[in-house]
Structure formats: structure tokens, C-alpha cells
Amino acid sequence: MNITFDSAKRIFRLETENTSYVMAVAGEEGYLGHAYWGPRTGEDDLTYLLRTEEYPFRPLRDNRDGVAFLSTFHKEFAGCGAGDFRESSVRLTGEDGASVSRFLYRGYRILRGKPALEGLPATFGGEEECMTLEIELKDADSDVFAVLSYSVFRDSDVIARSVKIRNGTGKRLWLDRALSLTVDMEDDGYRMLAMSGAWAREHIAGFRDIAPGKQSVSSLRGVTSSEAQPFLALAEKDADQEKGRVYGFVLVYSGNFLAQVEKNQFDSLRVSLGIHPDNFRWLLEPGDVFQAPEALCVCSASGLGGMSRSFHDVIREHLIRSPWKDRERPILINNWEATYFDFDTEKLLAIAREAKKSGIEMLVMDDGWFGRRYDDNTSLGDWTVNEEKLGTSLKELADGVNAIGLKFGIWIEPEAVSPDSDLFREHPDWAVAVPGRVPTRSRNQYVLDITRKEAADRVYGRIAEVLKSASISYVKWDMNRYLTDLYSSSLPAERMGELSHRYVLALYEMQERFVRDFPHVLLENCSSGGARFDPGMLYYSPQIWCSDDTDAVERLAIQEGTALVYPLGCMGAHVSDCPNHYTGRTVPFETRGHVALAGTFGYELDITRIPQEDRDLIPGQTAAYHRYNALVRSGDYYRVASYAENGAYDCWEVVSKDRSEALVTWVQVKARPYHKARVMRIPGLDPDAAYRVEGMEGTFAGRTLAEAGIPMPAFQEDCRSALIYIVKA
Ligand code: GLA
Numbered sequence: 001m002n003i004t005f006d007s008a009k010r011i012f013r014l015e016t017e018n019t020s021y022v023m024a025v026a027g028e029e030g031y032l033g034h035a036y037w038g039p040r041t042g043e044d045d046l047t048y049l050l051r052t053e054e055y056p057f058r059p060l061r062d063n064r065d066g067v068a069f070l071s072t073f074h075k076e077f078a079g080c081g082a083g084d085f086r087e088s089s090v091r092l093t094g095e096d097g098a099s100v101s102r103f104l105y106r107g108y109r110i111l112r113g114k115p116a117l118e119g120l121p122a123t124f125g126g127e128e129e130c131m132t133l134e135i136e137l138k139d140a141d142s143d144v145f146a147v148l149s150y151s152v153f154r155d156s157d158v159i160a161r162s163v164k165i166r167n168g169t170g171k172r173l174w175l176d177r178a179l180s181l182t183v184d185m186e187d188d189g190y191r192m193l194a195m196s197g198a199w200a201r202e203h204i205a206g207f208r209d210i211a212p213g214k215q216s217v218s219s220l221r222g223v224t225s226s227e228a229q230p231f232l233a234l235a236e237k238d239a240d241q242e243k244g245r246v247y248g249f250v251l252v253y254s255g256n257f258l259a260q261v262e263k264n265q266f267d268s269l270r271v272s273l274g275i276h277p278d279n280f281r282w283l284l285e286p287g288d289v290f291q292a293p294e295a296l297c298v299c300s301a302s303g304l305g306g307m308s309r310s311f312h313d314v315i316r317e318h319l320i321r322s323p324w325k326d327r328e329r330p331i332l333i334n335n336w337e338a339t340y341f342d343f344d345t346e347k348l349l350a351i352a353r354e355a356k357k358s359g360i361e362m363l364v365m366d367d368g369w370f371g372r373r374y375d376d377n378t379s380l381g382d383w384t385v386n387e388e389k390l391g392t393s394l395k396e397l398a399d400g401v402n403a404i405g406l407k408f409g410i411w412i413e414p415e416a417v418s419p420d421s422d423l424f425r426e427h428p429d430w431a432v433a434v435p436g437r438v439p440t441r442s443r444n445q446y447v448l449d450i451t452r453k454e455a456a457d458r459v460y461g462r463i464a465e466v467l468k469s470a471s472i473s474y475v476k477w478d479m480n481r482y483l484t485d486l487y488s489s490s491l492p493a494e495r496m497g498e499l500s501h502r503y504v505l506a507l508y509e510m511q512e513r514f515v516r517d518f519p520h521v522l523l524e525n526c527s528s529g530g531a532r533f534d535p536g537m538l539y540y541s542p543q544i545w546c547s548d549d550t551d552a553v554e555r556l557a558i559q560e561g562t563a564l565v566y567p568l569g570c571m572g573a574h575v576s577d578c579p580n581h582y583t584g585r586t587v588p589f590e591t592r593g594h595v596a597l598a599g600t601f602g603y604e605l606d607i608t609r610i611p612q613e614d615r616d617l618i619p620g621q622t623a624a625y626h627r628y629n630a631l632v633r634s635g636d637y638y639r640v641a642s643y644a645e646n647g648a649y650d651c652w653e654v655v656s657k658d659r660s661e662a663l664v665t666w667v668q669v670k671a672r673p674y675h676k677a678r679v680m681r682i683p684g685l686d687p688d689a690a691y692r693v694e695g696m697e698g699t700f701a702g703r704t705l706a707e708a709g710i711p712m713p714a715f716q717e718d719c720r721s722a723l724i725y726i727v728k729a
Contacts, residue, residue, distance in 0.1 A: 001152040003110050003133045009045060011035075012108070012133060014150055016157040019299045021150070022046045023076055023135075027059025030105035032137060032148075034074040034184050038245065039301040050074065070102075072266045074184035077137055077148055077163070079103045087214070087262050087272045090165060091176040092144060092284075099176065103137040103146055110134075114151045114160070119505050121252055121539030122294040123160045123318040125153060130318070143168035157306075158314040162294040167284035175282040179258070179274030180251060180295040187267045189237045190247075193304070194259065195229035195561045200549035200582050202226045202530035203561035204644070207235070210269065216260035218276055222447070222483025222500055223254060226531040226547075230257040231565050233307060234269070241305045241639050242683060248300070248307040249273050250565050252319070253293040254536035255504035256280070279486065281497025296535065304564065305683075309636050312567040316634070319535060320570065322515070322542035324522050328629050329543065329600055330361035330407050331622050332474065337550065337576050338606035341368040341375050345392040345400065352404045354607045358615065359622030362474060362602075363401050364409035369394070370466075371421060377444045380416040381423030383462040385469075398470035409474025409522070410467070414459045414510065416480060417448045423459075430455040432499075434487040442481035450506040451499065452490045460510055464517060472521060476545065477511070479527040504536075511540040524572055524600075533562065543570045543600045550576035550604055551583040552595040553669055553719060557644040559598055560652075568654065569633035573599025575621070577610055589614040591721040593621040594665055598632065598652065601625045624723065628663050631656055635663075638684045643669050651712070655684040659702070662691075664724040666712045671720075677711035682726065690729040699729040 002015040010025035022036040024047045033050040050073070052058055056065040057072050070083035079101035080088040093099040111134070112127035123130075132151045138144070145168055151160040161181045167173045191207045194217045208215060217228040224230060230251035236244040249271060251257050256276035263269055273295045282290055296314060300306030316325060333355045335343055343365075352363045370386055371379025385394045392400070401408040417424050417431050419441070424431065431446035433439035439446060450456040467475070486499050514523065525537040526545035533544045547558045555573065562571050573596040578586040596602070607615060635654035643650035648670045655662040664682060685691060685702030692699050693710060700710070705726070713722045 001131055001154050003131045003150075003152060005108060005110065009047065011045065011047060012135070013043070014133065014152050014159060015040065016152050016159065018301065019157050021159055024050060025105045026050050026052050026073070029059060029140070031059060031073060032076045032103070032105050032135060034076050037183070037185065037247075038299055071264070072268060074268065075182065076135070077103050077146055078182050079139065086264055086270045087182070087260060088177065089163070089179045089182040089272070090146065091277070092165075093174045093176055095171055101142075101144065102140040104140050106136040106138045106145070108133060108135045117162060117294060118291055119508065120291060120293050121319070121508060121536045122162070123151065123252070123296065123314060125151070125318050129154050143170070144173065153314060153318060155317060156313040157298055157300065157310045159297045160294050161297060163292045165284070165290045165292070167286055167288050170286045172286070173284045175284055175290055177277035177280065178282070178290055178292045179272050180292045181249070181271070181273050181297065183249075183271040183297070185269050187263055187269045190234035190269070191237060192261050193233040193235055195231060195564070197226050197228070199226050199528055199531070200547060201554070202533065202547045202558055203229060204557050205561040205564055210261055210263050212263045212265070214260055214262045216258060218256075218258045218260075220256050220276055220278055222256060222503060223479060223527055223532045224257070224534040225482065226529060228259075229565070230259055230273070230534055232259040232261065232271070232273070233304070234261065234271070235304065239303050242303045244303050246300045246304055246307045247271070248298040248311065248565070250296050250311065250535055251293055252296065252535040252539070253504065254507065254532055254534050256500050275501060279497065279500050282501070283495055283498070293536070305638055308564050308639075311565045312637060315535060315538060316567050316569070320538050320542050322523070323519070325542045325569070326634070328626070329522060330473070331359065331625055332362040332364050332409065332602040333360045333607060334364040334366055334574065334602065334604045336366035337581055337604045341373065343368065345390045345397045348397065349400050349404065350608050351606060352401045352406050354615075355603070356405050358607070358618035360406065360603060360607075360618070362407040362409055364411070364474060364476060365397070366411040366476070367413070367478070369410065378418050378420040380413055380418040380445050381421040381448065381459065383412070383459060383466055385466060394466065395470040398472060402471055407473035408471060409476065410472055411476045411478060412463055413478045413480060414463055415448050415450055415507065416445045418445050427455065429489045432483060432488065433485045435489070437485065439485040442484075445481055447481060447483050449488050449490070450510060451488050451502045456506060456510055460513060467518060467521070474522040474524065475518070476524045476526055477514075477541070479532060508536070508540070515540055526572070530558070530562070533566070538566070538570055543572050545572035546599060549582045550574055551580040551585050552587045552592045553585060554583060555595050556650045556667060556669070559595070560639065560642055560644055560650070563637055563639070563652075567633070568598050568637060569600070571599035574602045574604040576603075577605040587719045589617050591667060591719050593617065593624070594721040594723055595667065597621075597625060597628060597723070598665060601629070628723070631661060631663055636684055640664070640680050640682065643667065648672075649678060651680050653682060653684065659684070659686040659689070660728045662726040664726065665721065666724065667719070667721040668712070668715050669719055671716055671718050672714070673716070675714070677714040679709040679711050681706055681709035685726070686728075691726050692729050694725040
């Protein structure tokens with residue numbers, strides 16, 4: 001890693017191990033131009049790539065062809081309304097109603113390490129691990145400043161970017177948009193890759209062609225949502241898992257976002273990523289600073305796999321803070337699909353006793369333990385233990401579980417309030433709602449206005465009391481609806497456009513408080529399944545529930561999409577009962593185990609009631625977890641085959657960083673009668689080393705496994721699977 005500035009030519013160069021990112025200050029005016037980003041180049045002067053001498057796109061000089069220049073020049077940060085008609089990075093409106101800006105270079109500083117982003121989750125690293133460049137720009141005709149921040153890391157090809165806007169004008173300004181990054185590049189024939197989905201169908205990856213105009217994924221739901229990920233990638237047309245150039249972008253944020261590619265009349269692409277400009281309007285008083293969230297960018301010359309591995313490395317090493325990230329998590333059993341709301345201490349202890357026999361290590365009590373929560377219509381906000389329902393106190397329950405030899409965990413939903421709750425009856429104005437309008441309900445609940453400090457303090461305080469009252473090792477923090485009826489009685493009218501972002505900031509503050517107060521509790525975030533599976537939340541919790549859909553076949557595409565960006569060790573994945581509650585499908589218990597082993601691993605079923613032959617398989621599965629989890633958590637991930645693409649089989653591999661071992665998971669979703677076994681090429685091993693493959697005689701060179709491959713088990717049944725362990729001879 002390195003960052004340099006050539007002061008004579010005014011060129012900035014960022015180097016990661018395999019990539020270069022080059023910017024230069026152009027023209028007398030000082031536009032900050034984007035010259036190159038891609039695989040590592042020589043240290044040559046690349047300013048010719050700015051193309052500032054081509055008629056009529058020259059820098060302004062006499063201002064004759066300013067519009068031609070502004071609308072084609074590749075910039076690092078795009079002002080608004082002056083002639084660049086592409087999506088702008090920023091839009092500032094003054095008291096006079098005008099919103100024109102042109103940002104020009106002022107100065108820079110290069111520092112070792114990386115400053116934190118105030119109030120926001122962001123990557124971190126020590127002085128030896130990363131370097132940061134800050135470039136200050138100023139609006140040509142006013143005292144508005146933008147500081148662009150770029151960090152590079154020693155151990156990954158990721159560049160972390162963010163922007164800070166400062167109002168130095170002495171007058172009030174409204175920030176109508178503040179994107180985290182804008183990247184301009186030539187369209188060398190890319191396709192856009194994004195993830196879309198729905199509840200129980202999260203994170204499904206798909207390519208689309210890039211047509212002139214704009215294509216985007218976004219959320220205006222107040223949280224990341226199950227409908228889209230704050231991610232997009234541009235992949236060369238013939239790029240695949242292991243070859244071809246791919247640019248990937250993901251936003252470290254958990255609210256409304258826009259991820260967009262725009263192709264203009266000159267075949268330039270502009271990638272934009274940041275807080276969605278709709279529902280966003282931030283008042284900047286004189287002297288105020290606005291910090292936009294961080295975006296992580298990767299250029300991979302080794303296909304989608306290279307992009308994923310870079311994201312995994314940076315997220316593991318520089319974003320997840322939890323001490324649990326490098327530790328085996330206790331194998332849990334969660335009672336949601338086992339009992340839904342129908343449980344008491346006796347039932348939970350019966351599950352715990354049976355679970356203990358099979359090597360399960362923690363019981364998690366899901367929704368339904370508080371207030372009068374006998375179903376999902378009531379009591380959110382009333383965080384007192386329903387001892388009448390449980391039949392005991394929480395402490396007695398937790399002690400009982402501990403006495404059996406299991407840890408104990410609990411479900412909470414701090415950001416919600418039921419209309420039928422004491423909290424709502426006491427403080428109806430604490431729900432996010434517009435006075436005089438009937439707010440929309442979802443799952444018969446409202447969102448609690450946690451931007452009001454007293455509301456946040458009240459629920460946090462009550463929940464903290466409960467957590468302290470018993471021996472609790474794990475918390476599942478859920479959030480089961482989107483934000484509507486945007487209004488907070490704590491904000492003046494002119495600041496109402498700040499609510500969505502303020503909500504996310506308040507959530508981060510609450511989670512920060514939680515990790516500070518309960519440093520030893522393992523936190524798993526969740527939002528109706530995977531609706532808040534994003535890099536922002538990983539700053540607080542080392543794992544996130546990936547989807548309510550626990551069907552092992554459905555999970556193949558869900559987990560494949562998730563693993564495009566996120567390390568396997570943070571994907572919440574459980575074995576559940578069949579017929580599956582969401583699809584009605586029956587998949588062998590063994591296959592359900594193999595698929596869940598690609599994530600955090602656990603169970604979500606009534607172990608006292610499942611068939612004995614399934615129960616008999618659990619000790620083997622928990623042993624496999626202990627055997628392979630360190631590898632799955634820390635290794636390099638390779639996507640070998642995709643059921644989402646081929647409709648018949650799925651295969652992925654995790655290779656240890658030292659390439660001494662690998663685990664291949666094979667899932668044959670559809671059996672083929674009267675046919676040969678499928679051969680899979682196994683990448684990522686040391687080409688010159690010899691390996692033993694479990695189930696095969698002799699040894700094989702890494703290059704043999706990568707080029708010739710090995711046959712996968714051919715089962716005469718659908719939905720069968722196998723784990724294949726490979727180890728250096
Ligand atoms: C959400 C979660 C589930 C479960 C329920 C409880 O849907 O995703 O796992 O916790 O809430 O109400």
C-alpha cells in the first residue's frame with residue numbers, strides 16, 4: 001500500500017497490492033480529475049487519460065465550452081447545476097434558493113492509519129495497516145468545503161472512501177444530497193451486477209446490461225431492506241468467477257441508499273453510491289459539518305471471486321470489531337420455528353436437555369417472552385418479562401438452561417412499539433407518525449422514534465435491566481418493519497428531511513451503547529430475516545440473520561448472493577425442520593446441515609419432536625462444525641458452481657489462507673438418472689503442492705485439482721450433498 005502526491009504534476013497515486021488509483025488536478029481552475037483505477041500500472045504520468053486537450057472538452061480557460069467540459073470530464077466529486085448533467089455528488093441549496101456548485105482543488109494531507117467517522121460505522125486500521133489521503137475541495141464561488149477521504153489497506157485491494165461537507169459561508173445551507181462516492185470511468189463493455197430480493201428471498205444476485213441512462217438499486221424503506229443490497233459491481237462482459245476485471249462497491253450504511261450506474265452520451269459511466277437523495281434534506285448552519293457514510297471499492301482482475309475475497313478480507317479485518325469474529329460461536333438452538341409464541345420455561349428446558357445430548361451449546365429464546373406477547377399483535381415496547389407465561393422468572397429459566405450445560409440467549413426488538421402496549425398508551429407521540437394522520441401499520445406495529453433521546457433511553461434502559469437480571473450470553477436484535485409516515489415531534493419542520501438519516505444515527509448510537517455495556521454478549525442483528533444485512537451493522541455485530549427462509553435449497557441462492565460481499569462467518573444459518581415452514585419442501589437433514597455449515601451454524605427446530613433418525617445426525621453435524629468452522633470463518637471463498645445459474649447443482653469451496661487445507665461443499669439439487677458423475681474444478685490451492693482428497697486414493701497436485709478437477713458424488717436422489725475435505729499431503 002502507498003499514497004503519493006507528485007506536487008509538480010499535481011498527481012495523486014493510491015496503490016494497493018494489486019491495484020492503482022490515480023487522480024490529478026486539472027487545468028488552471030483545479031478540477032480534481034479521475035485518471036485511472038484498475039490493475040497496478042507503472043509509475044507513469046497518466047494524466048493523458050484525463051483527455052483535457054481534446055476539443056471541445058478542454059478545461060474552462062475562456063469558459064467558451066464549459067458545458068462540454070463539465071459534462072464529460074471524469075471527476076472525483078461532482079458539483080451541481082453548472083453543466084455536468086450526470087448524477088451529482090452533492091446538491092446544496094442556499095437561502096436564495098440557488099443550488100449551483102463547482103468544486104475545485106484546495107489542498108491535501110496524507111496520514112498513516114485512518115481517522116474514525118463521527119457517529120458512523122467505518123473501517124479502521126492502525127498506522128502500519130492503512131494509509132489515508134484527504135483532499136480538500138472548495139466551491140468556486142462560496143465557502144463550502146468538501147473533504148474527500150481515501151484509505152488503502154496493507155492486506156486488501158479495497159479503497160475506502162467518504163466525504164465530509166462543511167458550510168463555511170456564514171449563511172444557512174440545505175444539503176439536498178450528499179453521496180459517498182462518484183466514480184467516473186469509460187464503458188469498456190461492462191454489465192452491472194446487483195442484488196435484489198424480498199422477505200424470505202433476500203440477496204439474489206443478477207446481471208443486467210448497462211443501457212444509456214440510469215440503472216440502479218435502492219432503498220427508501222428506512223433500513224437497507226430485503227429488496228436490495230447497498231452494493232453494485234461492474235463486470236467485463238466475459239468476466240466470470242476467477243477471471244476478468246470487476247469493480248465492486250458497497251456502502252457501510254443501514255438506511256436509505258442509492259447505488260446507481262449512469263451511462264452518458266460520451267459512453268462514460270458514472271457510479272454513484274450513498275444515502276438516497278429522496279427523503280433527505282439536511283440543514284447546515286454556518287460552521288456545520290456533514291459526514292457522509294463510507295463506501296468500500298474494489299477492483300479485481302480475477303473476476304467476481306477476487307472481488308468477494310477482497311471484501312471478505314476487509315470486512316473481517318477492518319470492519320467487524322466484535323471479539324467473537326475470530327472465535328467459534330456457540331452452536332445455538334433457537335425456538336422460533338420450534339414453538340413460535342407457544343412456549344414456557346418447561347418447554348424450553350426440554351429442548352435444552354435434548355439439545356445438550358447432541359452437542360448443541362446455547363438455547364436462544366426468540367420473540368414472545370415479554371409484556372403480554374402471546375402473538376405478534378401486542379406488547380412491543382413493554383420490556384418486562386412475562387413470568388406468568390414462562391412460569392418462572394427469567395433468571396430461573398437462564399439458570400436452568402445453564403445447569404443443563406448450555407448458554408442462554410434472548411430476542412429483542414428495541415426499535416418497535418405496538419399500538420397495544422403500555423409504552424404506546426403512555427407516549428403515543430413516540431411512534432414515528434404524523435400528528436393528525438393515521439399511520440400505516442406493518443405487522444401491527446409502529447417504529448419507535450429513537451431519534452428522541454428519552455424514547456431511546458427508556459427502551460434501552462428497560463432492556464438493559466432485563467439483560468442484567470439473568471445470565472445472558474447472546475442477543476438477537478430484530479427490526480420487523482420499515483419506516484413510513486416520516487415525522488418526529490422532536491424535529492422542527494425545516495429539519496424533517498433529516499429524520500431517516502437521524503434514525504440510522506440513533507440506531508448506531510444505541511448499538512454502540514449495547515456493545516460498550518455488554519461487551520461479552522454475542523450480538524446477532526436481524527430484520528425480518530436479512531433486511532438489515534449490511535456492512536454498517538457488521539461494525540456492531542459479528543453476525544446477522546441472513547433470511548427467515550431456512551429451506552436448504554432456497555438458501556443456496558440466498559447465501560451465494562450474500563457471500564458475494566460478506567464473509568461466511570457472519571451469515572446466520574440454521575438447520576430447521578421439514579416440511580420447511582416457508583416452502584413445504586423436504587430436504588434430507590444431512591443436506592440442511594451442510595448448507596448451514598457455510599454460515600454461523602445452529603438449529604431452529606423442536607429437537608424433542610423431530611424424527612429420531614434426524615436427531616441421530618446432530619452429533620455428527622456439531623462435530624463437523626467444530627472441525628471445519630475455523631476454516632470456514634477465516635479462509636478464502638471460491639464459488640465453484642451456482643445452482644442459481646445452472647438450476648441443478650451448487651458447489652463452493654473455502655481454502656485456508658496458507659493453502660494447506662480446503663473444504664468443498666457439493667449440493668446436487670436435481671439428480672440425473674443414468675448419467676456420469678459431474679467433475680468440478682477445485683481452484684485456489686497451491687499448484688505445486690500435493691493434496692489428499694477425502695474419499696479418493698492417492699494424492700493430487702493443486703494444479704491438477706484446479707485444471708482437471710475431481711468427480712463429485714452422483715446421488716440417485718434430489719437434494720443430496722457432500723462435504724469433501726482436502727488437505728496437503
Ligand atoms: C423476524 C425474525 C425471525 C423471528 C421473528 C420473531 O421475522 O426474522 O427470525 O425472530 O421475527 O417475531
